[in-house]
Amino acid sequence: MLNQVDFEYSWSGAICLSENHEGFFGQLAPNVYGALCCNGLGITRGTATGTLLADMIAGERNELIDFLMASPGPNKTPPEPFLSIGVNSVLKWGQYRAGMEV
Secondary structure, three states, rough: OOOOOOOOOOOOOOOOOOOOOOOOEEEEEEEEEEEEEEOOOOOHHHHHHHHHHHHOOOOOOHHHHHHHOOOOOOOOOOOOHHHHHHHHHHHHHHHHHHOOOO
């Protein structure tokens, strides 16, 4: 239905996902702050958490900032070669299962 419509912009790229669906919010190092790992909700969550991060750096506090600061953060990934083995195994298993749908 849209073959006659020209799109001005498109986006693609990697999506940062964490196993426990948690993101990072807060200080990474002295004078370095971040709101990271939005689990596929980057446009919405990134905008909201970026605004809240700027408020926090400016000294403001509210219940949303406190909620994000209380988050346990994303799970840590295992070291190599275990990370690659696990990721590749999950991808191959998903491809195998998708082929079984025929």
